[in-house]
Amino acid sequence: MWRLPQRVRRERCALKLELRGITKSFGDLVANDHIDLVVQPGEIHALLGENGAGKSTLMNVLYGLLQPDSGEILVNDEKVVINGPSDAINAGIGMVHQHFMLVPVFTVAENVMLGVEQTKGAAGTLDRAAARTLVREVSQRYRLPVDPDSVVEDLPVGVQQRVEIVKALTRDVGLLILDEPTAVLTPQETDELLDVMRGLKAAGKSIVFITHKLKEVKAIADTITVVRRGKVVGEALPTTSEDDLASMMVGRAVKLRVDKEPAQPGAPVLTVTGLKVVDDRDHLAVDGVDLEVRAGEVLGIAGVQGNGQTELVEAVMALRPVLEGQISLAGTGLIGRKTAAVLAAGVGYVPEDRSVDGLIKEFSVAENLILDTYHRAPNASGFALRPEAITSGARERIEEFDIRTGSYQTPVGTLSGGNQQKVIVAREMSRQLKLLIAAQPTRGVDVGSTEFIHARVIQERDAGAGVLLVSSELDEVVALADRIAVMYRGKILATVPPDTPREQLGLLMAGVVEGDASAGATTPASESSGADRADDSEGSN
Amino acid sequence: MADSTPTDPTAPELNSPPPAAEPTAAKPGRPSWFRRFIEFVTTANPFMVSVLSVFTALVIGAILIVLGNREVLNEFSYFFAAPGSVLSDAWAAIWSAYSNLFKGAFFDPSQISGAVSGNNSWAVALRPISETLTYATPLIFTGLSVTFAFRSGLFNIGGQGQAVIGGILAAVLGFALDLPAVLHIPLVLLGAIVGGGLWGFIPGILKAKTGAHEVIVTIMLNYIAGNFLLWIITQKGVHDPARSDAISKPVHDSAVLPKIFGPQDSTLLRTHLGLILGLLAAALVAWLISRSTFGFELRAVGLNPDAAKTAGMSVPRTYTMAMVIAGALAGLGGAAQVLGTAHTLTAQVTGNIGFDGITVALLGRTKPWGTVLGAVVWGAFQAGGNQMQSFAGVTVDLAQVLQAVVVLFIVAPALIKAIYHLREDPKARFVTTLAKGW
Numbered sequence: 001m002w003r004l005p006q007r008v009r010r011e012r013c014a015l016k017l018e019l020r021g022i023t024k025s026f027g028d029l030v031a032n033d034h035i036d037l038v039v040q041p042g043e044i045h046a047l048l049g050e051n052g053a054g055k056s057t058l059m060n061v062l063y064g065l066l067q068p069d070s071g072e073i074l075v076n077d078e079k080v081v082i083n084g085p086s087d088a089i090n091a092g093i094g095m096v097h098q099h100f101m102l103v104p105v106f107t108v109a110e111n112v113m114l115g116v117e118q119t120k121g122a123a124g125t126l127d128r129a130a131a132r133t134l135v136r137e138v139s140q141r142y143r144l145p146v147d148p149d150s151v152v153e154d155l156p157v158g159v160q161q162r163v164e165i166v167k168a169l170t171r172d173v174g175l176l177i178l179d180e181p182t183a184v185l186t187p188q189e190t191d192e193l194l195d196v197m198r199g200l201k202a203a204g205k206s207i208v209f210i211t212h213k214l215k216e217v218k219a220i221a222d223t224i225t226v227v228r229r230g231k232v233v234g235e236a237l238p239t240t241s242e243d244d245l246a247s248m249m250v251g252r253a254v255k256l257r258v259d260k261e262p263a264q265p266g267a268p269v270l271t272v273t274g275l276k277v278v279d280d281r282d283h284l285a286v287d288g289v290d291l292e293v294r295a296g297e298v299l300g301i302a303g304v305q306g307n308g309q310t311e312l313v314e315a316v317m318a319l320r321p322v323l324e325g326q327i328s329l330a331g332t333g334l335i336g337r338k339t340a341a342v343l344a345a346g347v348g349y350v351p352e353d354r355s356v357d358g359l360i361k362e363f364s365v366a367e368n369l370i371l372d373t374y375h376r377a378p379n380a381s382g383f384a385l386r387p388e389a390i391t392s393g394a395r396e397r398i399e400e401f402d403i404r405t406g407s408y409q410t411p412v413g414t415l416s417g418g419n420q421q422k423v424i425v426a427r428e429m430s431r432q433l434k435l436l437i438a439a440q441p442t443r444g445v446d447v448g449s450t451e452f453i454h455a456r457v458i459q460e461r462d463a464g465a466g467v468l469l470v471s472s473e474l475d476e477v478v479a480l481a482d483r484i485a486v487m488y489r490g491k492i493l494a495t496v497p498p499d500t501p502r503e504q505l506g507l508l509m510a511g512v513v514e515g516d517a518s519a520g521a522t523t524p525a526s527e528s529s530g531a532d533r534a535d536d537s538e539g540s541n
Numbered sequence: 542m543a544d545s546t547p548t549d550p551t552a553p554e555l556n557s558p559p560p561a562a563e564p565t566a567a568k569p570g571r572p573s574w575f576r577r578f579i580e581f582v583t584t585a586n587p588f589m590v591s592v593l594s595v596f597t598a599l600v601i602g603a604i605l606i607v608l609g610n611r612e613v614l615n616e617f618s619y620f621f622a623a624p625g626s627v628l629s630d631a632w633a634a635i636w637s638a639y640s641n642l643f644k645g646a647f648f649d650p651s652q653i654s655g656a657v658s659g660n661n662s663w664a665v666a667l668r669p670i671s672e673t674l675t676y677a678t679p680l681i682f683t684g685l686s687v688t689f690a691f692r693s694g695l696f697n698i699g700g701q702g703q704a705v706i707g708g709i710l711a712a713v714l715g716f717a718l719d720l721p722a723v724l725h726i727p728l729v730l731l732g733a734i735v736g737g738g739l740w741g742f743i744p745g746i747l748k749a750k751t752g753a754h755e756v757i758v759t760i761m762l763n764y765i766a767g768n769f770l771l772w773i774i775t776q777k778g779v780h781d782p783a784r785s786d787a788i789s790k791p792v793h794d795s796a797v798l799p800k801i802f803g804p805q806d807s808t809l810l811r812t813h814l815g816l817i818l819g820l821l822a823a824a825l826v827a828w829l830i831s832r833s834t835f836g837f838e839l840r841a842v843g844l845n846p847d848a849a850k851t852a853g854m855s856v857p858r859t860y861t862m863a864m865v866i867a868g869a870l871a872g873l874g875g876a877a878q879v880l881g882t883a884h885t886l887t888a889q890v891t892g893n894i895g896f897d898g899i900t901v902a903l904l905g906r907t908k909p910w911g912t913v914l915g916a917v918v919w920g921a922f923q924a925g926g927n928q929m930q931s932f933a934g935v936t937v938d939l940a941q942v943l944q945a946v947v948v949l950f951i952v953a954p955a956l957i958k959a960i961y962h963l964r965e966d967p968k969a970r971f972v973t974t975l976a977k978g979w
Contacts, residue, residue: 319851340853349851357851360844371841372852375834383833 014041014204015076015092015174017062022071024057031057032068033230039175044197044207046221048214048249050446052416054230055210056098059177062208063095064088094168095177100160102167104153108146109135112167138169143199156306158189165196175206182216183444187474188304188510194220212249212446214242215475250448260458263482266295267330269435269466270316275325277308277315285311287490288325293435293466298457300481300498304509305472308490310352313439313470317349318342330434343372348428348460350421352439352470358424361413365405366394368412369427393430401426402452418449425453429460436460439470454480474505585954585963587906593957594950595918602943603635606935610634637933642940645928646673646921664809669924671802671810677920678812678881679704679891681819682874683898684905684912685826686741686867690755691907692830693863694843699744699759700871701895702766703737707872708879709770710736712886713779715792715879725795730818730876737872738865740766745864749857755864763895774886781885789886798881815877820913822870827909829866839863871895900948919944 017039024032031054039045049055060066062073064082073080080091088095102111113131120127135148144162152160161181168176178197182190197207197220211217217224217238224236226248234248246254270293279285285308293299301309314320316327318339327334329345343349351357359368370379370390378389394408403422405415412423421441428436438457442450457480461467471477477484478498485495486508493508572580582589607613613634616627647670656666683700690697710732718725744758773779774789781790801817803810830836841849842859850856875891883890901919905911926940950957957963 317851338853338855339850340855343853351851356845356847358848360841360848362844363841367837371848374837380834383835385832385834385837387832 014206016041017093017175017206017208018074018077019058019062020072020074022058022061022073023069024054024061024066025069030230032061034071035227035230035232037225037232039206039208040223041206042201042204043222044201044209044220046209046211046217046224047227048211048217048224048245049227050212050249050448051418051444052446053227053249055227056179057230058227059095059179059208059210062088062093063177089171089173092172092174093177094171094173094175096161096164096168096179096181098180098183100164102152102160102163105151107149107151108155108163108166109148111152111163112148112170116171134170135166138166142166142169142196142203144169144196156189158185158192161185161189161193162196165200173205175208176200177208177210179210180212181209182211182213187472187506190216214245214249214447217245218242246447250446254447254451258454258458258479260480261462263297263461265297265482266464268292269295269330270468271326271328272312272316273326275312275315275327276323277311277320278323279308279311284323285490286315289487289490289492291485291492291495293468295434295464295466296461297482298461298467298469298480300469300471300477300484301487302474302477302484302505302509303472303487307487309439309470309472309487311490312487313349313352313437313468316342316437316468317347340372346432346434348431348433348436348465350424350428350436350438350441352443354417354420354424359412359420362411364409365398365403365412365415365423366390366408368423369394369397369408369430371427373427373431397423397426397430401456416446418445421445421453422449425456429456433460433465435466435468437468437470440472441469442471442473442476474502474509478502478505583964585958585965587911589963590954590957591904591906591951593961593963594947597950597957597960598943598946599639601946602939603639605939605942606635606638607631609935609939634933638929638935638939641929641931641933641935642922642925644925644932645669646925662809664803664807667802668809669928671812672924672927673917673920674816675811675813675882675920676923677916678815678819679874679878679894680897680901680916680919681816681913682822682877683871683894684901684916685819685822685898685909686737686871686874687899687902688905688907688909688912689826689830689839689870690741690863690867691902692836692843693839693859694846695745695748695755695860695863695867697741697744697759697864697867697871698756698899699740699762699868699895700874700898701891701893702759702763703740703868703871704875704878704891704895704898705763705766705770706740706875707733707737707869708875708891709773709886710872711796711876712789712792712879715796716790718796719793720795722795722799725793726798726814726880729792729796729880730873733872733876734869735872737875738869740872741864741866741868742861745861745868748864749860770886770890771888774888779886787888791885792880796880797884798877811882813877813881815881818873819877819916822873823909823913826870830909835859835862871898874898900944903948903951918947 019035019037022032022035023030035054035058037047037058047055047058057066061068062082064084064087067083073082075091075093080087082088082091085095103114106114109128109131112135113126118127118130119125120130132148135146138144139146144166146159146162146166152163155163165176181193185193194216197209200207209217209221221238224238224240224245226233226236226245228249228251233251236245236248243254270291272289272291275286275289276284277286287308289308289312291299301312303309311320315322316334318334318337318341322335329342329347332345334342334345337345355361360371363371367390370393373379374385378386379393380386391408397403398405398408401422403415403426404419412420415423425441436457441453441457445453454476457467457469469477469480481498483495484498484500484505485492486505487493488509488511493511493513496505496508613627613631616630620627648666649669652661652666655661656663683704686700686703687697711729714729714732715725718728720728740762743762744753744755747753747758748755771787774787779789781788798814800807800810800813802812830839838849838854838859841852841854842856846856849859874894878891878894879886897919901915902912904915904918905913922940922944926937929935929940930937
């Protein structure tokens with residue numbers, strides 16, 4: 001039997017945390033305004049707020065990455081001063097960041113020991129065995145299956161996050177801060193994470209869960225603190241309805257459901273037949289997909305991320321070579337065309353990763369708004385850009401799409417995620433579209449912007465465009481789509497109406513095709529799904 | 542150590558929060574002119590970094606001047622006996638060096654007053670500034686070349702080779718053809734554009750089609766161009782039969798860029814048409830980058846090729862075009878050297894203008910007009926360095942050391958920021974540095 005390393009044996013019990021009057025300002029902006037917060041031992045405390053509400057600032061103060069202007073932190077009723085992450089860890093506070101702090105080429109064990117390396121022998125070589133043992137011990141104790149010897153970059157995102165949690169737990173913390181942990185996860189991974197959180201709670205850890213997703217909060221939290229514009233606007237219990245939570249968070253009544261009339265599908269605008277596409281590693285990612293998007297309808301593609309949705313969309317956009325098959329837009333073949341020609345033919349594209357493919361962060365809002373129309377009238381005449389036209393166009397878009405920005409000259413990278421996404425949506429929807437391709441249109445976007453973007457997508461549909469919606473958030477697909485195609489391992493398993501029970505959709509997303517799964521799959525459904533979704537969402541967790 | 546606060550509270554990357562000073566008080570309306578001025582000079586903006594880099598380099602140069610002056614250095618052995626005289630001698634050495642640097646680069650006040658009173662000609666008085674501009678002229682082109690390529694995210698180390706090829710073509714057309722100047726000059730310049738452009742096209746197309754790194758390719762092409770020059774100036778038809786050394790025939794007078802300040806045969810004021818062409822090129826490059834659709838593509842590709850591609854731009858085409866234009870600019874730099882000052886091809890005709898162009902672009906923060914200014918500063922160091930050597934007995938190497946120190950501080954702005962406790966420029970997060978592209 002191996003000896004337990006020092007750090008795990010000194011088991012820390014649950015920890016009570018209290019923040020009193022934390023204030024932190026950046027210039028004129030008060031990010032945290034006298035925030036009081038009490039986390040009871042062994043509870044899951046959700047910190048709910050929109051992007052930019054000050055949640056992350058508060059947690060960075062708590063973790064010692066920022067110093068508060070005033071206020072104090074108490075751990076187990078004793079005042080502590082936290083000047084940096086090491087102080088926080090010593091006080092028993094661990095944090096899992098939204099962006100993982102892992103070295104991709106290191107193994108799990110190496111990542112876990114990073115910073116607290118143990119050595120052995122006279123030569124002081126790294127004691128990898130001890131690190132491996134430690135990882136196994138922690139992962140068994142808290143039921144967090146990870147292989148200490150896998151290389152981090154080969155692991156799925158959900159497992160990488162688990163490594164971060166294991167890493168924090170090996171530092172022997174009593175309270176764990178999870179900063180937007182589900183933002184990067186698939187529905188399944190999210191469910192797994194919620195299970196892990198329940199397990200940690202059972203093991204006596206306190207958890208601060210930062211999020212803007214209402215469903216998760218309701219599913220897991222013991223207490224909910226809602227922050228808005230740097231202030232605590234109230235505490236709530238998980239029994240509070242989603243609508244009430246949303247309006248507390250946003251500060252006004254929010255429509256969580258998408259109002260839409262039944263679709264009136266017209267002629268097909270996008271027809272894909274027998275499409276085969278390979279991914280970056282030359283694996284067949286899209287394996288014989290047939291689909292059809294009609295004018296005036298939303299076809300939603302549901303599926304766990306990484307099942308070929310990205311490659312499918314990129315093939316349609318001519319961003320990725322097509323191995324086999326046909327793609328045509330309103331009867332005209334798109335194979336062999338360049339991306340610019342596809343865009344010019346009336347396709348709008350909201351790429352799934354806005355910071356990589358959708359925007360140029362250093363460019364101004366105005367420049368980003370013309371990223372794919374810069375060479376056309378009225379933005380240019382001949383080789384010359386027309387600054388007046390670009391500026392006035394930008395002003396109109398900012399107004400129409402409610403983009404919250406200092407001015408049209410502000411670099412887009414300084415805007416919040418929701419407003420960045422609105423810039424893309426405004427750009428793509430400001431031309432006449434035959435087809436709109438929206439991939440993960442509301443990922444990392446706050447409630448208010450999500451509501452707006454959903455409404456615009458439906459507006460585009462009602463104006464007669466076909467919409468191809470790809471989302472790994474089932475709620476979003478169910479809310480917007482008139483038909484749902486479930487994609488699994490590069491194939492479309494079934495096309496079903498949006499009122500299909502969630503369990504059945506979940507099974508399809510996991511690749512299980514039952515006899516009845518394809519029963520309603522053939523006819524394009526046209527009924528509204530708003531009311532159904534509410535029922536589903538209640539029962540989903 | 543001041544509080545470390547990020548400029549954007551929602552920024553997720555809080556691991557390296559940029560240092561910022563204490564939060565400024567709420568300021569309703571526009572702050573006063575004075576307030577804004579103080580804010581400007583205490584912020585690490587590109588302008589202040591450049592100015593302070595030059596200043597710091599001069600301070601370090603002063604120390605080197607004293608260290609390099611044996612007499613003054615010996616006096617330091619009895620420093621405590623007569624500190625006043627030691628310090629005044631040290632100061633005299635520094636003053637002599639820097640005043641000559643200035644006189645050689647810009648003007649000598651006594652010659653200006655001499656010109657006013659008629660003791661010497663205006664040509665003598667204006668000669669230093671003319672020399673500075675003459676040195677600066679080819680650097681404007683090669684600097685613009687680096688600046689332009691850099692905007693597309695490419696690091697053009699090949700200005701040297703492109704200038705050599707441009708210069709060779711200009712020279713060959715210059716002595717092989719017999720045309721009136723109005724036709725001859727545009728034709729030789731076109732030759733330089735084609736030659737430099739071709740030498741830029743090779744790394745551009747290789748980058749676009751195969752991903753070959755432009756830095757490696759351009760360095761290799763520099764060797765090829767340099768040795769091609771050595772070879773061609775000894776070949777029949779190019780070599781000047783009247784000379785026994787490796788030198789080409791001189792270009793015809795009709796291909797020589799006319800002098801702009803003095804008579805054609807004057808050796809005092811050498812500034813030539815190339816300067817005006819350089820300024821026109823800067824204006825064109827500035828327009829291309831910020832006002833043209835191609836410049837929009839160029840900047841988009843340079844900052845985020847993925848987003849550019851997604852928006853329908855052709856990244857390979859942009860890379861190729863950027864390198865062709867960059868090569869053409871450097872080729873014109875070579876032509877300016879050959880047709881403006883040298884008038885003939887020698888092994889050293891293009892000197893170091895290609896590599897100095899990189900420095901000049903850096904000095905100008907890869908902005909077109911900044912690059913022009915950088916070229917003038919560089920030219921001033923060269924012209925002034927010559928005078929410093931002749932009259933103050935300071936070796937010309939010191940001028941080169943000064944140049945090197947200036948660049949060192951400019952490429953490491955954090956150093957200047959730390960030395961002078963400058964505040965973070967709020968826009969600095971979006972200022973690209975030359976570190977990109979590697």
